Every structure is written in C-alpha cells, then in structure tokens.
Amino acid sequence: xxxxxxxxxxxxxxxxxxxxxxxxxxxxxxxxxxxxxxxxxxxxxxxxxxxxxxxxxxxxxxxxxxxxxxxxxxxxxxxxxxxxxxxxxxxxxxxxxxxxxxxxxxxxxxxxxxxxxxxxxxxxxxxxxxxxxxxxxxxxxxxxxxxxxxxxxxxxxxxxxxxxxxxxxxxxxxxxxxxxxxxxxxxxxxxxxxxxxxxxxxxxxxxxxxxxxxxxxxxxxxxxxxxxxxxxxxxxxxxxxxxxxxxxxxxxxx
Amino acid sequence: xxxxxxxxxxxxxxxxxxxxxxxxxxxxxxxxxxxxxxxxxxxxxxxxxxxxxxxxxxxxxxxxxxxxxxxxxxxxxxxxxxxxxxxxxxxxxxxxxxxxxxxxxxxxxxxxxxxxxxxxxxxxxxxxxxxxxxxxxxxxxxxxxxxxxxxxxxxxxxxxxxxxxxxxxxxxxxxxxxxxxxxxxxxxxxxxxxxxxxxxxxxxxxxxxxxxxxxxxxxxxxxxxxxxxxxxxxxxxxxxxxxxxxxxxxxxxxxxxxxxxxxxxx
Numbered sequence: 001x002x003x004x005x006x007x008x009x010x011x012x013x014x015x016x017x018x019x020x021x022x023x024x025x026x027x028x029x030x031x032x033x034x035x036x037x038x039x040x041x042x043x044x045x046x047x048x049x050x051x052x053x054x055x056x057x058x059x060x061x062x063x064x065x066x067x068x069x070x071x072x073x074x075x076x077x078x079x080x081x082x083x084x085x086x087x088x089x090x091x092x093x094x095x096x097x098x099x100x101x102x103x104x105x106x107x108x109x110x111x112x113x114x115x116x117x118x119x120x121x122x123x124x125x126x127x128x129x130x131x132x133x134x135x136x137x138x139x140x141x142x143x144x145x146x147x148x149x150x151x152x153x154x155x156x157x158x159x160x161x162x163x164x165x166x167x168x169x170x171x172x173x174x175x176x177x178x179x180x181x182x183x184x185x186x187x188x189x190x191x192x193x194x195x196x197x198x199x200x201x202x203x204x205x206x207x208x209x210x211x212x213x214x215x216x217x218x219x220x221x222x223x224x225x226x227x228x229x230x231x232x233x234x235x236x237x238x239x240x241x242x243x244x245x246x247x248x249x250x251x252x253x254x
Numbered sequence: 255x256x257x258x259x260x261x262x263x264x265x266x267x268x269x270x271x272x273x274x275x276x277x278x279x280x281x282x283x284x285x286x287x288x289x290x291x292x293x294x295x296x297x298x299x300x301x302x303x304x305x306x307x308x309x310x311x312x313x314x315x316x317x318x319x320x321x322x323x324x325x326x327x328x329x330x331x332x333x334x335x336x337x338x339x340x341x342x343x344x345x346x347x348x349x350x351x352x353x354x355x356x357x358x359x360x361x362x363x364x365x366x367x368x369x370x371x372x373x374x375x376x377x378x379x380x381x382x383x384x385x386x387x388x389x390x391x392x393x394x395x396x397x398x399x400x401x402x403x404x405x406x407x408x409x410x411x412x413x414x415x416x417x418x419x420x421x422x423x424x425x426x427x428x429x430x431x432x433x434x435x436x437x438x439x440x441x442x443x444x445x446x447x448x449x450x451x452x453x454x455x456x457x458x459x460x461x462x463x464x465x466x467x468x469x470x471x472x473x474x475x476x477x478x479x480x481x482x483x484x485x486x487x488x489x490x491x492x493x494x495x496x497x498x499x500x501x502x503x504x505x506x507x508x509x510x511x512x513x514x515x516x517x518x519x520x
Contacts, residue, residue, distance in 0.1 A: 145450045147412030148405055163450060165408050183448070 010035040011042050013050075014173075014191070015138075015156050020053055021192065026060030032068050036075060043079050052080045056193060058087040058107065069096040087193075107192075139174070146170065146184070155191060166207055175199065182206045187215075189235070199233040200245050209233050209240055216240040256365040257288075260372050260492070261390040262425075263414075265406030267377035269398045270427040270457070273467060275374040276304045277482070280472035281489035283338045287369040290329065292341045292361070294386040295376035296351055299343035306470020307332060307340050316344035316351045318360065325363060339368070349381040354388035361389030370492075379413060387414060393422035394454060399429050399440040404448055411451060423454040425488065430459045431502040455488035457481050458502050 010025040024035050043050050055076065064072070076083055086097035086104040097104035139157035146152060146160060148167030157174035168184035170176055173191030178201040187210035189197025194212040205228075206218045212235055230245035262275045272295075279291040293301035296316065302308045310330050313323035318341070325341075332338040341364070344351065357373075364371045375386030387393055393414050397407040407424070414422045426445055433439035442456055460481035466473040473482045480500065487497045 144415075147415075148409040150412050163448075165448060167405055167409065181447075 011039045013042060013046075020050075020055050021058060022055045023058040024060070024062070026062035028062070032062065032064070033071075036068075036071055039072075040075050040078075043075065043081070047079060050079055050081060052082075054082050054084050056085045056087060057083055058192070059090070059093055060107070061089045062093065063090045064088075064093045064096055066096060066099075069093070069100070073100060140172075145180070148184075164201075164206075172197070178202070186210065188212075195235055197235070200230070202230045203228065204231040204233065204242065211235045211240055214238060214240055256362075257367075257369045257371055258492075259361045259365055259389050259391045260370060261294075261375055261387050261393045262372060262396060263375035263383060263386055263393060263410060264377065264396040264403070265379065265410040266397075266403045269396050269403050271377070271396050272301050272304050272374050273463060273473075274394070274396050274425060274427065274457075274485070275301060275372050276467075277472045277474050277485040278489055278492075279305075279338055279370070279372050280335065281474045281485045282370050282372075282492065283335045284474065284486070285489055285493060286337075287493075288337045288367070289370045289372065290339045290341060290364045290368040291372045291374065292364070293343035293374050294357070294382060295374060296343045296382065297345065297348045298376065299345050301374050302330075302340060302342045303470065304467050305332065305338075305340055305472070307342075308470075311342045314342045314344040315360070316347050319352050319356045325360070349376065349385065352385050354384050357385040358389035365389075379409065383410075383413070387417060387419060390419055393419055394425055395422045395449075395451070396425045396427050397445065397449075398427050399434070399442075399445055401440070404440065404445055408449055411449060421451055423452050424449060425455045425457065426453060427457045428459045429456055429502065453499075454491050455484055456499055456502065457484040457488075458500075 010027070010030055012023040014021055022039070024039065057072075073083070083102050086094065086102050087107050088094050088097070088104065089107050094104045139159055140152070140154040141159045141161070142152060143161045145162040146164045146168040148165055150168050152158060152170045154171070155173040158170055158172040158176045160170070160176070160178045160180060163180040164170060164178055164182045164184045164186065166183040169187070170185075171187045171190055173194065174189065175197045176186050176188045176199045178186075178199075180201065181203040182199075182201040183205050185208045186199050186206055188194065188199050189212040190210075197211055199209055199211065208218060209216045211233065214235060231242050232245040233240050233242050235241075262271050262278070264271050275291055279289045282289045291301060291305070292315065293299050294315070295301070302311060307330050313328035315328070317323040318325050318328045329339040329341055332340070361371050361373065373386050373390065376382035395407050395410055395414075397403045411422055424445070426442055429442065430439055434441045442453065446453055458480045460473070460479055462476050462479040463473050463481050466476060473479050474485050476482045480502070484500060487500065490497045
C-alpha cells in the first residue's frame with residue numbers, strides 16, 4: 001500500500017466489515033494538497049459508487065491545521081459523503097474533528113499488530129489495474145475444505161463451504177462464515193476497524209479464534225462436545241463470546 | 255492403453271507406505287495384473303528389503319535417470335511372481351538427484367508396459383514427495399488413526415489438490431478395533447470426517463505384517479491374516495470392484511455382564 005511504485009498511492013479506499021475506509025498517507029514528504037488532489041480524482045472516478053456513501057477517514061500521524069481539515073471536509077461534501085469517523089494518531093487533528101462535530105478515534109493498530117490487507121487478492125494488483133471500488137467490497141467464497149498448511153487471506157468477508165481443518169488459517173478483513181467444522185485458526189475483523197466482525201460455523205472447535213485485536217484459545221473441554229451445534233463468535237466488551245447460531249425456535253411455537 | 259500410475263504417500267513417516275506399496279503390488283499381481291513398483295525414497299530405500307529383493311539390485315532409479323542403465327536393466331523381476339517388477343531407489347544419493355519431470359517421464363514409460371505402476375513416496379512434503387506425485391494418475395494417502403498422522407495426511411491432501419491431481423483416496427492403516435470401541439483411538443468415521451475424502455481401504459493392526467515384512471514376503475500370501483485380506487480388498491477396489499469393508503470385530507474382550515447376571519453375581 002505504500003509509495004514504492006512510480007505513481008504513488010496516497011489514497012487507499014477499501015471496503016471493511018464496518019463500511020468504507022479511506023486511508024490518506026501520512027508521509028510528510030507528500031504535500032497534503034497533493035493528497036487531496038488525488039482523493040478528489042479517486043472520488044470522481046468512482047462517483048457513482050461513492051456518492052452519498054459513508055466513510056471512515058484514517059489520517060495516520062499527519063497533523064492538520066484548520067484550513068487543511070476544512071479542505072478535506074469540502075471534498076467529501078462535494079460528493080455528499082458523510083464522514084462517520086476521523087481516525088488519527090495526532091491530537092491536533094482529532095481536535096479539528098471535534099470542532100467540526102465529527103466522531104474521532106485513535107488508530108486501532110497503534111497498540112496491536114498492523115492491520116492486515118490481503119496481498120494478491122483484488123486491490124490494485126488486480127488484473128484490471130488501478131483500484132476499482134467494486135473489487136474491494138466483495139466477499140471471498142471458498143467451496144472446499146481448507147486444509148492444514150493453507151492460509152486464506154482476504155480483505156473483506158470470507159465464506160467457506162467446507163471445513164477449516166487444524167493447521168489451516170483464515171485471515172479476513174471482515175467476518176468469516178464456515179458452513180462446516182472449524183478446527184483451525186480464524187482471524188476476523190483484521191482490517192483496522194473490525195470490532196463488529198463475527199465468526200460463524202456449524203461446528204466451532206478452533207485451535208484459536210481472533211476478532212479484531214483479541215485472540216482466544218480454543219476450549220479443549222468443549223472440543224469434543226457434539227451437542228454444541230452451530231455457534232457464532234463475536235466481540236463483546238473486549239472479549240470473544242460464543243453464542244448459539246440457531247434459529248430461535250420459540251417464535252415458531254408462539 | 256497405458257497403465258495407471260498410483261502414488262502411495264502419507265506426509266508422516268512410519269505409517270506404512272512401503273508395506274502398503276509392497277502388498278498392494280503383490281495383491282494386484284495375484285489379480286492377474288502386470289505391476290511395477292518404484293521406490294522413490296532415494297537415499298532411504300527399503301521397498302527392496304520388504305519385497306525380499308535387496309540382493310538382486312544392480313542398477314537403480316538414479317542410474318536410469320542419469321543414463322547409466324536402461325530401464326529394463328534396472329527393473330528387478332520377482333522370481334516368485336514374474337509379473338511383479340521393482341525399480342529400486344539409489345541408496346548413495348538423495349532426493350535432489352531426480353526432478354519431477356524426470357519422474358513423470360519414467361512412470362510414463364513404465365505405464366506403457368505395465369497395468370499398474372505403484373510409486374512408494376518418501377515421507378515429507380519436499381522434493382522427494384514432489385517427485386513421487388509428479389506422474390501420478392491417482393494418489394493414495396496412508397494414515398494411521400493418530401492425530402499427528404491425520405494432521406499430516408490433511409496437509410498432503412491439500413498439496414495433492416494444489417498440484418491439480420484428482421482428489422486422493424485414503425487408506426486407514428493399523429486400526430485397532432478394540433481401542434476404537436473403548437474410545438481410545440480415532441475411528442474410521444472420525445478420520446473420514448476430518449479428511450473429507452473417500453476411503454479405499456481399512457487395514458487392521460496385524461502382527462503378521464511384521465513377521466512377513468522381516469522375511470521379505472508380502473502378507474497378502476497369508477490366508478488368515480486380516481491385514482492381508484484388507485490389501486486384497488484394496489487391490490480389487492482399485493480394479494473397480496465394489497467390495498464391502500471388512501467388519502473389524504475381534505471377540506477378545508469378555509462379554510460384559512448383563513444386569514441380571516450382576517444382580518445374581520453369576
């Protein structure tokens with residue numbers, strides 16, 4: 001995602017479990033006005049898709065004065081895009097957001113591992129070249145057993161029609177749904193703002209589960225419990241919690 | 255029509271690849287087929303030992319690949335059953351002495367003259383394994399009902415699928431029915447559930463295998479051996495027959511006392 005190519009990419013837009021995320025490079029060697037110009041171009045290019053959208057905007061460690069911040073808002077306004085949150089590691093930028101009445105937050109990856117972005121799946125390396133907004137929002141559908149030693153990395157949701165065996169790993173930007181048994185490791189919500197990501201499986205017996213920046217070990221006592229049934233893991237108050245993933249039978253009887 | 259190249263592999267060592275290759279090869283010969291078995295475990299050869307042909311090796315697989323011998327010169331015919339031929343591995347070289355392309359070429363040549371070409375793969379997932387599956391039409395995965403062996407089998411299945419070969423079939427080896435009944439060993443269903451591939455054979459633990467192997471004879475000649483019977487069944491399934499799986503019951507444990515027996519202290 002960084003400026004190693006001849007044409008730098010100061011703006012990254014991608015779909016995440018929580019909506020669209022726009023990341024602006026905080027490299028101080030690139031003028032913010034250039035970043036804004038690129039942002040404007042990118043939004044124009046995908047105007048149909050982005051118009052009236054909702055974005056989280058990640059500004060990294062770039063410090064923004066009022067003028068710059070207003071120019072940023074102006075661009076998003078032009079496309080009727082509402083800003084859900086400003087994510088910044090710098091106090092001065094966050095106070096600009098506060099003044100403008102926009103929710104703000106610290107970057108998620110400051111105290112955890114860096115947000116994972118799928119390498120070689122979609123994005124700018126795709127066959128069509130250039131970033132295409134429709135590539136990024138697509139879920140990855142796997143119709144086979146994911147076996148030991150295999151790693152599936154994808155930047156949005158992942159659906160598996162089959163098992164995820166011990167020794168296999170799925171790393172997803174969004175949620176992971178497995179129509180089968182999970183015996184391996186699943187990391188969901190790895191795209192930076194994945195608190196809302198869930199992991200569902202017909203049978204959930206993982207070695208490890210990760211959601212966002214929390215990792216839980218599989219419970220060896222329940223591993224062989226045939227009664228467990230389909231379950232869903234989600235993040236609640238910083239802990240991974242398992243719930244039954246069954247239709248509510250009560251409704252039928254009522 | 256060229257014969258079928260079948261690779262026998264496992265990932266984990268010591269689960270019975272070589273024994274399976276030797277017995278399956280012999281069983282196919284007893285079914286009237288012409289069979290060549292190849293030892294692809296270069297540097298750690300022992301298929302020749304299991305088949306009792308060790309003292310007849312003149313040339314080996316590497317000699318053929320490097321052009322020091324013709325394929326026909328290196329093939330050892332088993333005098334007891336002339337339809338069985340062995341291409342032994344080199345003992346003084348290693349896996350990198352041969353490339354997958356050379357292996358595919360070799361198995362292809364053999365398939366012209368034989369109904370079946372069985373390739374005994376080395377353990378592991380490196381060059382030796384890649385060589386062994388290079389020319390395969392079908393891959394048979396051998397596993398024992400142990401968690402570590404099943405885990406390795408799973409890895410191997412993934413690699414076979416990634417190599418765009420047909421989905422491999424499974425041989426569950428050295429199963430102990432009594433232990434399975436007690437819940438101390440993974441059952442056939444447990445293993446099938448995890449690996450999600452078709453089973454082509456279940457071979458029970460059988461001391462006779464050790465006896466035969468040490469003598470350099472195949473256990474398939476033993477009329478009473480359950481393992482021998484299992485290999486015969488696998489051979490017939492390979493030939494397309496529908497053979498039901500053996501019922502692996504051994505009434506060694508005393509029957510449990512029933513409720514009334516307990517009550518009256520009988």
